[in-house]
Amino acid sequence: MDSEVRSDAPRRPRVVIGGYACGPVSEPEARAGWELARAATRDHDVWVITRHRFRDAIETAFADDPALAERLQVTYLDLSPKVMRFKRHSWDLYWYYAAWQRALGRTAQRLHREIRFDVAHHVSFANDWMPCGLTTLTGVPLVWGPVGGASTPPALRLSRWLGLRGTATEVVRGSFTAVVRRFVGDRVARHAALVIAQNQQGADHFARLSTAVVEPNATLDELPPRADDITPRRAVFAGRLIALKGAAMAIDAIGRTDDWTLDLYGDGYEEKRLRARVHRLGLDDRVRFLGHRPRDEVLDAIARAEVFLFPSMRDQAGWVVAEASTIGCPVVCLPLGGPPALAGTNGHVASLEGDVVGNIAAKLREAAAEGGKPTDRWSISRLPSLVSEWYGRAIASQKFPPMSPRDSRRMRILASYRRPKSTTNPYITQLFNSLNERADVIPYSPRSALFGRYDVVHLHWPELLVGGHNWRGRTVRRTVTSLLLLRWQLTRVPLVRTVHNLERPSNINAFDHRVLDRIDRLTTLDIRLNEQTPPREGIPGTTIEHGHYRDWFAPFAGGAAIPGRIGYVGLIRRYKGVEDLVSAFRRIDDPSASLHVAGKPSTDDLVEALQEAAAGDPRVTMDPRFLDEEELVRAMTDAELIVLPYRHMHNSGTALAALSVDRPVLVPDNEVNRALAAEVGPGWVLVFDGALTTQTLSNASRSAVARTSRPDLSAREWSVSRDKHLAAFRRAITLAHGSTQ
Numbered sequence: 001m002d003s004e005v006r007s008d009a010p011r012r013p014r015v016v017i018g019g020y021a022c023g024p025v026s027e028p029e030a031r032a033g034w035e036l037a038r039a040a041t042r043d044h045d046v047w048v049i050t051r052h053r054f055r056d057a058i059e060t061a062f063a064d065d066p067a068l069a070e071r072l073q074v075t076y077l078d079l080s081p082k083v084m085r086f087k088r089h090s091w092d093l094y095w096y097y098a099a100w101q102r103a104l105g106r107t108a109q110r111l112h113r114e115i116r117f118d119v120a121h122h123v124s125f126a127n128d129w130m131p132c133g134l135t136t137l138t139g140v141p142l143v144w145g146p147v148g149g150a151s152t153p154p155a156l157r158l159s160r161w162l163g164l165r166g167t168a169t170e171v172v173r174g175s176f177t178a179v180v181r182r183f184v185g186d187r188v189a190r191h192a193a194l195v196i197a198q199n200q201q202g203a204d205h206f207a208r209l210s211t212a213v214v215e216p217n218a219t220l221d222e223l224p225p226r227a228d229d230i231t232p233r234r235a236v237f238a239g240r241l242i243a244l245k246g247a248a249m250a251i252d253a254i255g256r257t258d259d260w261t262l263d264l265y266g267d268g269y270e271e272k273r274l275r276a277r278v279h280r281l282g283l284d285d286r287v288r289f290l291g292h293r294p295r296d297e298v299l300d301a302i303a304r305a306e307v308f309l310f311p312s313m314r315d316q317a318g319w320v321v322a323e324a325s326t327i328g329c330p331v332v333c334l335p336l337g338g339p340p341a342l343a344g345t346n347g348h349v350a351s352l353e354g355d356v357v358g359n360i361a362a363k364l365r366e367a368a369a370e371g372g373k374p375t376d377r378w379s380i381s382r383l384p385s386l387v388s389e390w391y392g393r394a395i396a397s398q399k400f401p402p403m404s405p406r407d408s409r410r411m412r413i414l415a416s417y418r419r420p421k422s423t424t425n426p427y428i429t430q431l432f433n434s435l436n437e438r439a440d441v442i443p444y445s446p447r448s449a450l451f452g453r454y455d456v457v458h459l460h461w462p463e464l465l466v467g468g469h470n471w472r473g474r475t476v477r478r479t480v481t482s483l484l485l486l487r488w489q490l491t492r493v494p495l496v497r498t499v500h501n502l503e504r505p506s507n508i509n510a511f512d513h514r515v516l517d518r519i520d521r522l523t524t525l526d527i528r529l530n531e532q533t534p535p536r537e538g539i540p541g542t543t544i545e546h547g548h549y550r551d552w553f554a555p556f557a558g559g560a561a562i563p564g565r566i567g568y569v570g571l572i573r574r575y576k577g578v579e580d581l582v583s584a585f586r587r588i589d590d591p592s593a594s595l596h597v598a599g600k601p602s603t604d605d606l607v608e609a610l611q612e613a614a615a616g617d618p619r620v621t622m623d624p625r626f627l628d629e630e631e632l633v634r635a636m637t638d639a640e641l642i643v644l645p646y647r648h649m650h651n652s653g654t655a656l657a658a659l660s661v662d663r664p665v666l667v668p669d670n671e672v673n674r675a676l677a678a679e680v681g682p683g684w685v686l687v688f689d690g691a692l693t694t695q696t697l698s699n700a701s702r703s704a705v706a707r708t709s710r711p712d713l714s715a716r717e718w719s720v721s722r723d724k725h726l727a728a729f730r731r732a733i734t735l736a737h738g739s740t741q
Contacts (some may be wrong), residue, residue, distance in 0.1 A: 012376075013118040015044045015391065016111060018104050019135045020097060021124040023054025024061045028319050030054060032146075032217035033123040034148045039123070039383030041071035044391065047111060049104055050075045077107055077695040090583055096144055097130060103303065104133030112137055119143065119391045122188075126217060126316065128202060129181035132188045132346065141193035141394035146217040148198030148316025149177060149185070151337045153244070154352070159250070163273065164242025170314065187552070190194055196319040199338040202421045207419065207619035208443075211393070212431050214422075215386065215555065216338050218322035218378040224296075227304040233260045235332075235364065236305040238298050238320050241268030246311035248277060249360060252311070252592030255281040256361035261308065262287045265298050270401040289333040302325050305366045311350065311360055327372035330367035333358060335373035345630050372730035377630070382557065389554060396719060399438055411439040411729060414454040416465065419443040426629075427551045427653060428460070434547075434722040439729075443487025446480045450487065456729045457488065462519045463505055466512045478515065485518055494736035496728060499533055500542075525732040527725070532671045540735065544724040548716040556630040558661050564593040565700055567663075569632060570654040572601040572610075572624070577645040579691045582613040582620060584645075587694040591619070593701065598623040598635040636661050641701050645692045649673070659684060659711045666700045680711035 005264065017040070022033035026488050040046045050058075055076055062069035068736050071665075078084065079099060082623070087096045091537035097530065108120070121143040128147040135142065146158050155162060155170035162170060189209040191196050196215050197203035203212040214278040235254065240246040242559040246263060251274060254262045264274070264287065271289065273731075278287045299321075302308055308324035315336035332348045348367040350359040358483040360541045412586045420443075420464045422427040435441045442448050459465075465481040467474065469523070488495060497519075504516060521706035535541050578597060585595045601607050608625045614620040627635060636642060643666045655665045655673075659680055669687035677685035684701060714720075 002480060004471060013395065014115055015040055015046045016108055016115075016117045016134070016137075017046060017048045017119060017121045017603055018101075018106075018108065018132070018139075018476065019048055019050045019123045020100060022048055022050040022052075023057045023550075025054065025057050028217075029126065032126075032219050035219040035383055036121070036123050036217075036387060038068065039380075039387045040391070041068060042384040044119075045228060045390045046072045047115065048074045049077055049107055049111075049119070050074065051100075052078050074695050075107060075111065078101060079103060079426065083199050094130075097125065097247065101131045103536065105136035105142075106133075108134055108137055109243075110480055111666045112140065119394050121391070122147075124197060124691055127186040128189075128197075128206070129177045131184055132191075135188055135191045139395060141187075141416070142191055142300065143194045143196065143390050143394050144188055144192040145196030146198045146215055146317065147196065148202050148338065148362070150179070150181065150197075150261065151201035151314065151316065153197055153313040153336050157352070158356075161248040162243045162246075162313070165269075170244060182248050185455050188421050192740040193397040194390055196390065199341050201337065202316070204419060204421065206343060207433065207436065210321070211437055214341060216322065216342055216378075218317060218319050218342060219380050219383065220319070220322055220326055221504040223323060224299050224303045224324050225262075225596065226372070227300075227343050229304065230306055231304050232306060232439070233257075233310040233368070234305050235260060235262045235307045236265065236298075236301050236329075237262060237309050238265040238302065239310065239318070241266050241269055241270040241274060242313065244314045245565065246313050247274055248260060249310045249311040249357060250285060251277055251283065252357045253311070253360040253364060254286060254358055256285055257364065260286070260364065262277070263290055263292055263305070264288065265290050265301065267292045296552045296680075299323060299327070305329060307332055307364055309360075309364065313339065317342065322378040326375055326378055328372045330372035332363045332367050334360075342377060342378070344377055344386065346375065346627065361518050367474065376557070377555075378619050382555070386555070389551070398423070411456065411726065412454040413439055413441045413729060414449060414457045415441050415460070416443065416457070416459045418445065423524035425653075426549060427546065430547055430549075430552060430718055431721065431725070432720040435725060438726055450486050452740065454493070457493055458725075458729070458731055459495060459497045459502060459519070459523075462497065462516055463508060463512070465519075466508070466515050478511065481515060485515070485522060488522055492736050494729075494732035495522050496517070496525045496732045497523045497539075498527040498529070499536070500529065502533070524659060525728060527728055531673060540731075542724070542728050544721055544728065545716050546656055547718045547721045549657045550713065551659075551718065553629065553633050553661055556633040558633050560637075561640040561663070562638050563640070564590065564701070565639045565641075566593070566595045566697070566705075567635060567642050568597045568599070568644070569627070569635045569642065569658075570599045572597070572599050572606055573649050574602070574606070577647045578606075579609055579613045581645040581697075582610055584692050584694045584697045585620065586613070586615060586617050588698055588701075590698075594619045596621045596622070596635065596639065598627055598631070600624065602625040632657070633661055636663050639663060641666060641686075641703075643692075643697065643700070644668075655685070659713065664703075666697070679715065684711040718740075 017037050019033040021030040023030045023053050024034050037046055037048050057075055117140050118136050120140045122132045122134050126147050128149040152174040155167050159167040177538055189206045195206045195210045195212040197212055198216050199574055200214055203214045206212045214481050237247055237250050241247055256259050302324050308329045310321055311334050313336055315337045321339045321342040323344050330346050331343035335349050340347055348363040350363045417428055420432050432441055442454055466478050523539050526539050528541055528543045529546050531543050601624050642663050649668050655667055658665045664684050666686045669689040671685050686700045
């Protein structure tokens with residue numbers, strides 16, 4: 001299709017998409033690229049650069065959907081026939097792809113001179129160590145991904161199942177891609193405004209170089225439903241029979257059970273070795289090799305299986321895992337690559353510590369006992385909003401005024417936390433990512449803190465610098481922290497403290513108090529999370545509101561609330577008064593009302609106390625465990641009202657989390673919560689005074705107070721928080737060096 005600009009079209013943001021594989025075909029990589037491009041057309045005018053091999057399929061799609069053809073224009077690009085003659089073997093893909101990306105860069109530059117793109121998006125290949133031709137566009141923010149590859153299995157530890165060939169392959173591949181990634185992939189990440197990683201390991205790698213988020217490229221639709229006639233104790237594996245897919249590990253796990261059977265779908269060079277393994281373990285009557293079968297047949301088998309067993313050691317984003325989870329089949333996998341993210345709430349991740357096969361067998365039994373639930377997490381319908389959010393973030397990142405020459409060097413900030421992981425407090429992760437858009441945040445380690453170069457220190461919970469689980473750990477931390485304080489004092493490094501708690505923990509000794517007193521004396525500036533936090537004597541301060549969770553929770557679509565449902569979510573502690581909530585709810589005389597308590601308790605006896613308070617009331621349900629983000633969003637959005645009956649409350653991340661998914665909260669009446677109520681708009685923050693009573697709970701749950709369409713969280717945008725933090729750090733640097741502002 002011609003790539004000319006239509007002068008009569010309204011001016012929407014213009015996007016150029018580079019897709020080596022991009023078309024409405026059955027290949028996952030090409031299908032993902034096409035669906036991302038198609039999703040982008042909802043809010044943008046889109047130009048795609050791809051290869052001629054997808055032309056027929058694309059033209060057919062345009063013929064079926066003329067409206068799409070109006071919003072999506074395609075430029076087809078291949079290298080010259082003279083070059084293509086040398087592309088004879090599978091490994092030729094790598095040099096050809098690099099050459100094609102160079103040609104893509106030249107083509108994109110030519111189109112940009114004519115069209116003036118607002119954002120560029122690289123959609124394929126999803127390899128994070130290969131080049132990206134769109135980096136040649138000057139002044140156009142780049143979205144890179146989804147890409148994967150940074151996750152590498154511990155090949156030597158898993159060599160028993162990889163075999164000699166598989167181990168050698170993974171060692172060589174890991175070493176080679178690590179070097180290339182450093183000089184190619186890392187360079188692309190530094191250029192990118194936003195990196196979309198296929199899995200958490202990839203995001204962790206690139207977070208030091210750019211803003212990185214996790215979103216696998218799975219785009220699923222029209223899958224079969226979960227079968228009514230599940231075959232008990234049957235596991236299904238689907239994938240190529242090559243070493244890294246873990247079929248050998250799956251067979252060994254079946255051997256650790258008494259009555260499980262395994263159906264293996266796929267073929268590959270490992271099949272002969274796997275058959276010998278089955279025979280050696282005496283599993284000939286329990287393991288079937290079914291070969292490569294049509295996709296519909298494999299999906300039907302997964303729908304009927306009790307568990308999908310997929311202990312792959314290096315799958316960046318195995319769609320078959322997403323398919324199994326979408327159907328509602330529980331998935332057993334390893335903590336490597338994309339499967340844990342794709343399995344989501346239906347995932348059961350086996351540890352690599354100790355007896356790996358035993359861990360898999362245990363998770364197999366656990367998955368069967370818990371079952372699975374169908375999910376639409378990976379549906380194509382999620383993409384338009386997601387892509388628009390990516391492009392909005394990328395474009396916004398380019399709209400800051402140029403810095404003065406004095407401030408042209410990026411500020412280097414030593415954080416008091418280690419590099420965020422999937423289990424890190426989302427507040428810290430979002431703060432880390434937002435600050436890295438304009439500065440370099442150095443995650444804490446003794447080496448980086450003692451010997452690294454940085455301009456300012458940012459502390460959150462200083463007591464963590466002296467704590468530890470045993471005396472050895474505490475001794476090491478106290479020694480390092482004492483040396484750190486000496487360095488900071490001698491070099492006059494400014495120290496900025498975010499004040500999360502009004503009081504110190506009660507379980508610290510006299511030495512730790514002296515260390516914390518010294519930290520207080522060295523503190524240059526305090527950051528308060530609300531105006532009601534009292535200033536500390538002699539320490540200048542500023543207020544930076546706690547950022548919201550809307551972006552963080554966006555990938556997890558919440559449903560409509562259950563009529564009459566009241567919810568409590570979050571960690572269950574004595575001071576949080578959850579027993580008071582259960583007792584007050586029991587006296588509500590309404591059979592349609594329900595209460596769901598979800599969160600990990602600090603002690604087992606708390607669960608017993610809550611069960612006693614419920615006194616067998618069937619309207620009260622509990623989920624006493626740690627919730628992942630998707631489960632947390634589901635628990636909150638299922639409720640019409642979130643109640644946080646804390647006996648003592650100052651800052652509440654849970655209240656902000658509920659407001660971020662558009663659920664009102666009932667909280668204790670204090671100055672902080674009254675200010676929050678005034679900020680977000682009428683009816684979103686309800687307060688109670690004194691003990692929580694049944695009448696208060698009833699009134700709140702059926703409150704008819706008019707609410708705005710959404711709570712106003714504009715003051716808590718992370719871009720606002722980032723700029724306020726950077727201003728605070730600059731102020732601290734000025735104060736520490738004795739200058740006036």
